[in-house]
Amino acid sequence: MTVPHIVILLVSLSQLECKDPALKCSIGDPVPIFHKSFQSGDLIIAGIISHIYILSNCITFGKHPSQELLDDIIYFSPSRTYQASMDLLSTRKRLMPNYKCDAKRNLLAVIGASDVDVHMVNVLNIYKIPQLTYGSASVVTENNQSPFSYWMLPNVAHQHNGILRLLLYFRWVWIGLFYLDTESTEQFIQSIIPSFSQRGVCFDFIQAFPDIGFSDGITEFVADRLEIYKMAMRSTATSLVVHGEIQTMMYLRTMYQVAKYDTAPIKTKGKVWIMTAQMEFTSLSFQRDWDMDIIIHGALSFAVHSEEVSGFFRFLQMRNPTLQKEDGFIKAFWQNAFLCTFPSFTAVSKDVQMCTGEEKLETLPAAVFETRMTGHSYSIYNAVYSVARALHGLHTFHFRPRTVADGGRRQLLNQQFWEVHRFLRAVSFNNSAGERVSFDQNRELISGFDILNWVTFPNQSFVRVKVGRIDPDIHTENLFTIREDAIVWPSMFNQTRPLSLCNENCHSAYSRRKKEGKPFCCYDCIPCPEGKISNENDMDDCFPCAEDHYPNNKQNRCLPKDISYLSYEEPLGVSLAFFSLAFSFITVLVLRIFIKHQDTPIVKANNQNLTYTLLISLLLSFLCALLFIGHPGKETCLLRQMTFGIIFSVAVSCVLAKTIIVVLAFMATKPGSRMRKWMGNQLAIFIVLFSSLIQAIICTVWGATCPPFPDFDMHSMTDAIVVECNEGWVTMFYCVLGFLGFLATVSFTVAFLARKLPDSFNEAKFITFSMLVFCSVWLSFVPTYLSTKGKYMVAVEIFSILASSAGLLGCIFSPKCYIILLRPEMNSRDQLIWRKR
Template structure:
């Protein structure tokens, strides 16, 4: 605009009131934030130089250019500008890193030897230009991000809020942590950017926007808030609890766990000195590691306006901090308090003044000593080479660019006793302290170191934390706060993300049958190994029991004893019949078939023992085949006896053609032919796909079943179907012959025996298919014994009764009498 107005002239934008340097052989300069200034918007109605400019960055440029261009005003052969965290004092919407680069380019253009040592919150200069070396004196931002993430995961805080400044640094912070945190399972409940302002006119709008942000923060379910900002940002954050328009939130603020980045200092504006900062008590802050150099504390406490020489900053600070005026700068008429100069710095709130060193100050301290040590090393070398330079007519000062070589890989002990080492990349190996803020009712601030982030440790071990040393806000009742969208899914259930919600917000669904979740918040339930099974709550895998019908358990020993008992009874019946083999009742119904039937029943009862005990190769081969052949032989005997009775009565009719079939040959033929068919089926079975020992891991959830695999299911059913057909035919023939005369007829007893036999095996089919494991085997054993008992009792009990208890009825005359 001035180029169109002749009366305009370019002037110094702001008069510099103080010069913070002293003459010396060597000056190491630093650009450090000291003040934050508000101003009105420029109206262009008067000369800008008559009012304090809001454009803080122009002041910084002015002073840096003054240092780097007007060398004749600064005595000494060298000037090394230590550009330190410039962005903390520039207008927040500007790019502090760009400002550093601009200063460096200016210094390079002027051929002025500069080295940029960045402390604290300054970002890593990824766009380093050749010939513009930068040195990072504090831990890198990457280490801080990893440390914050490790802390969140350590406490299982997966639902957090983010507060960042509304500038380039805040945007870079958000863009960096978002993918990193999301990948590790941390979700954002809200992401708010704190507005910044430079003009007084912007304050109302900032407060209105801050009220909305405050409402979101303190009404959120997230109990953890991650705060990133500049060194002065805490002064802005302190507005938040007081900005809510809702009285229930303002008067009953739900406290949060504030995780504060290393860039933020606990600093306040002067007018905030009496504000209650208790809401930030219990905060966890990442701070640059530091230690107080010897004597530093006493040095600070003895600083006052009268003890400083030419330090205008101390005087201005003193007046604002103690709310008084120093006598030598007051007007004739003084309104307000007069400073005595003896006020105690230790009485100031911690938010206004720190009597101990801070991490940022410690980095400045180390940076200054790094330059000093590098200069000392370079000077020593130049002194040895001074004669050569004089001979060649060169000034050793022209070799100042060599300082870069001395700063790289420099190592020394600073005054606090710590080792400072700058590696080849210009980075100092510095750790981060984890500090717990405790704010008392009198607003005094106490910092308690509760851990650290060690850059030298492996990534998974870099976090060192003493949980017992942390004091949480009283709102949490000294219990570790939770900050999750869904509290947790207990073992036995898995997470199911809600549709349209972040992955941290989910429902808990029980594990499906056969699966377990043995940890909290599992994404999916897992199957147990085959040798294990899920517990009742589906939260653990338990070892399966080995299961088979054993002689050592009550069921197995009972069936075995019952089988042996029936075998003994059958043997006694057979012995009785053999002893009375010449009696009419034994002879009447084909004595040989009777003996064969009793022997078959004896073998059937003993066959049941093959099903008890651990399955072996031999027992598996014999179980079903022996049972099928022996039982088929028994049923064939019954069928042959029934046919023999029927044919005998048919042959008694006059001129009957059946007489030629009556005799022992028919019964033996029926027995042999029926048995051979079943034996043939079993032979084919054993030859093609024989049974074998097997392990069933899945049929019964809690057991590993040792069983006999039938090999061919088709052959197994063929054996049972054939035996069922023989039994059905025997039952039908016996039923038709049940009314023949009793003297020679046992068809009635055969009918009852086959009825029992068929009933047992019809019941066997659903029972067998509905049971598993050893109980399936027990069902088959029970069916074998029950069907054998039916044949034994129904056919032989009446005969044994006569032979043993009524021998007088066992004679030919009695039988003939009954016949007549």
């Protein structure tokens, strides 16, 4: 017996029928490859055109179309789709569902776009007929209504993620969104708004296109499209995302054409249109010469991943409408594409060019016909072969060798063609382009998306260049790839990457602050506070540098801090070291003078031992200042303050002893005074040793418990790390200073009270002046020391040591050196007795 012919309905948008036969219109690519036969027994797959009508007459702009023309418009009518679905289940030319007497016209599968297939699914599911969709599958997937649907488009979640990654890659965080108000876009809107917002993308507007099939009149028709165009052009967003279907491109082009003839046209701004994979370049006959540059040039779109099919271009070159008898629409397409007519197709006019059938498709501009296989065509191509493979599997399974009474002829078992699902789910093959075609557990094509860049030319042609890809099957890090250098941007951007921001970037040294009442992508730029930086654009907050770095003046970089300490290489260190050595030399010189003239009355009268001890302690105090200069070390830190404290205690206690001895000497001269027994060196030695011992005990306790140690001060100075001696137990440091202050106060008080006592050289008065200088220096030292930072604290302490020591040296010894060296006649016993009287 013969195998019956099995027909697969290809519901596509490859042709639109117009009421006016002279205005046959074509949308997108016809798919002539469908007419190729597949050798699986006598299986033949043929193409049948769905019942879709549009625009009874073609609208030309420059004058308004009449209201009557708009009244005849029927756009992608669901009722027509339901009618076609019922017709498929009826006998030809008779709308009688479930009654078929045509054995050669058995419906086995439907291949269609999403907007058509969504309406057909309600009818076809009853009969468990496979439906292969090459558009969005969001509605059917969400509601789980069609277990018999197969999608030649990968999971739309991958496309949504791809759009988000594309926006983030180019830092387009301020976008506008247009969408076709259909059921298939509901999930898209619900999905992208929260997910995009979570990743920092916000929307200037979210606008649905007005219903493309219904209008109250020409005024509303024009006004709706003009309003959409103005919204797009006035938006501060440069990146505009369009989620639509196959017919959406016609809407975009109509929208721009309407705006051209507005009485108050607005300035066209550069926009980058981002289109989803469900969209395709579609056009009506009257749109043939419309500009494409504004909408299409530089646009980016997603498309189901496709490859060049071997032999496809050669196949198109061989198309001839006079030879394709089985093709019911090729002549209509031919007439619209080449602007000619066939004698047998319509009434022939004198001015109408005749079609020869020898015209070449490759000579047509891309706006009329693309000779390259698009993503939709590639999906349909794979769908046809998938069904053919499934049928071949079903055919092989049901044909089994059986011996029967009629001579052993093979017979076909009683087939249920809905069983093709079993084989369709398991389809897995390499197509002629070398790519694997198979479905996942959700009956979605296992594939990715290409990112295309549209480039237009003045002759109404364009090319779509692959500049990236979304491939969900490879490692997550390589999910998104893009070649920015291959992208041609819209002309207004002069081939520089467009920006799509609510406001200008906040440059480095600034941070963002949200504007009240505005989306989070809109913000003000505020300078970084002192001590913080921002080194990138659009930072949410400034941040401090690491401890060993500091902000530069522009507050956009962190610079490494210099190591700072009072060194011998800098002028301040050299100056202090010079004065320290100079005063030491002067002190040695004074000591040499006093030793040389130790037998003179003036030297003997001032207690030689105290004088020598005081001069030696002053010499050591000048030299101990050198311990504060240079890189702090463990030993120098330990010696600095303790050496200074003990030496100065000796010096001040010597001054105190000299003052007390002066007072006692005056009191001992009174008749019957008991003070004579206190006169002598024993009292002076006791005062010096006792005072020095107390200071030594304080320093010993300090050194034994928590001694000074080298440390790094990261915070005192902005641009430097201060290497310093940490005082350890700070309380002990102030105890040392406090004890010195106590000795100085007692010495100053005693000297002040004794300043008017008769004395040959007025020793008490000189001591008073010296202690006044000493106390003034150290009283001013404390606040100055606490208010300075870094190495300047050390310099303040050195200066205080040198100044107070110099005050003692100058006030006490300079008058005596003056007499010894310049007035030797006054340095005699007679003169001394005379001055006492």
